[in-house]
Amino acid sequence: MVTSSSSHMVSQQTPSTSLRGVSSGYRSSVEYNTCQMKGVFMPTPSPYDLSPIAQSQPSLVEDGREQTEIQSHIGGPVDAVSDKQIADVPPKLPERDFSGTPYVPVYVMLPLGVINLKCELIDPDGLLKQLRVLKSINVDGVMVDCWWGIVEAHTPQDYNWNGYKKLFQMVSELKLKLQVVMSFHECGGNVGDDVCIPLPHWVAEIGRINPHIFFTDREGRRNPECLSWGIDKERVLRGRTALEVYFDYMRSFRVEFDEFFQNGVISMVVVGLGPCGELRYPSCPVKHGWRYPGIGEFQCYDQYLLKNLRKASEARGHSFWARGPDNAGSYNSRPHETGFFCDGGDYNGYYGRFFLNWYSQVLVDHGDRVLSLAKLAFEGTCIGAKVFTGGTRQLVMLLS
Known part of the structure; x- marks a missing residue:
């Protein structure tokens, strides 16, 4: 997998929201990588990602007087995905039926x-x-x-x-x-x-x-x-x-x-x-x-x-x-x-x-x-x- 340097920086600087709820329906890397997310890029797991425990924890920012809880995001676009878009992801790729098609000699x-x-x-x-x-x-x-x-x-x-x-x-x-x-x-x-x-x-x-x-x-x-x-x-x-x-x-x-x-x-x-x-x-x-x-x-x-x-x-x-x-x-x-x-x-x-x-x-x-x-x-x-x-x-x- 080729990962850009910017994605390295994001994963190292801010913990990311777990995507397990989106990708749980995919049982293989082939199914995961080929899912159609209507233009949203879904990065594959990286050895540089933080642990799932750290990903699920909210980050805390101290402004000197009070703490503000901020939910981290991956790269920005994922937070724009609507619930409907996530629900539209097919659970698996459809299998094509070639029965009845003419034989092609090789x-x-x-x-x-x-x-x-x-x-x-x-x-x-x-x-x-x-x-x-x-x-x-x-x-x-x-x-x-x-x-x-x-x-x-x-x-x-x-x-x-x-x-x-x-x-x-x-x-x-x-x-x-x-x-x-x-x-x-x-x-x-x-x-x-x-x-x-x-x-x-x-x-x-x-x-x-x-x-x-x-x-x-x-x-x-x-x-x-x-x-x-x-x-x-x-x-x-x-x-x-x-x-x-x-x-x-x-x-x-x-x-x-x-x-x-x-x-x-x-x-x-x-x-x-x-x-x-x-x-x-x-x-x-x-x-x-x-x-x-x-x-x-x-x-x-x-x-x-x-x-x-x-x-x-x-x-x-x-x-x-x-x-x-x-x-x-x-x-x-x-x-x-x-x-x-x-x-x-x-x-x-x-x-x-x-x-x-x-x-x-x-x-x-x-x-x-x-x-x-x-x-x-x-x-x-x-x-x-x-x-x-x-x-x-x-x-x-x-x-x-």
Whole structure:
């Protein structure tokens, strides 16, 4: 218990009125501390409090001619409590009845690096012990990332699932369930990342020759965290589009782990849709200097997204709109500091509304395409995706 110095002084200088009549109905510290006294603070017993005998005695003050009996109080507010307020204190906390409410399954996320870059299960004995602990406390299952950069690391369409096979078998034998994440982004550099898992090596090689496969900001800085949505339909990945690469990966997973789908061990597949697996632009990269609460920057300056923007602007009859805003600030700007986002700014003009509608529609179209392919690959399985709604991350579940 933390007690302020002022309460020490009160208990040492003036004896306090006994509160036994108020708190007698509470048989435990939990009940006592949670009683609702309509805003009145009820301090818990302190080793510095005087004995009950001393508390019940009135204090005497000598003014030189007569003695005046004064009843002591604790801190002042207690004497303002009416009899009705004291009578309103419930004798005990009500017990909540959860019967009839839907069951909520509980899944625990495994460490990001439970599988190493060689697709080997790290410390299987230690992991088995941890899984048994989870089983003993009635956890339903675990969630694990299946990293694109590990499974298809060296050669296109050459998939190595060995470490995941051992992990899934271990989970199945303990009669736990699995939620599996199709992770098409790199791991490392973001909040909570404790390992580094890059995109596949063959993708990085393509990126060195053609860096436009990555999201790009106004200054030309590339972000290799995930592929730009501008190449969803561009055959720039050894003859395949990005959508075809994602689908081939998901289909390989579905075929490889068919038995775990059939017996219900895999209960959900969460599909990565962007940076950190989330359906959003990588607008606030720490590696490029962004710090909270900066507004970030638009990420539409690779040649493929700019080509898409040009087509959209020409379709509207305004080819000169084929550009990003030039007054939207930088990563650490505040909205009121920019001509685009400030009150009455360009965001609400004809061009601003056009650009923002196009920018957001590219995001929506990407999510729709990838999830449609996931539904095809995992027919009959619950599919999930991480999206932003109202400034918070949400896991949205879709029944396939």
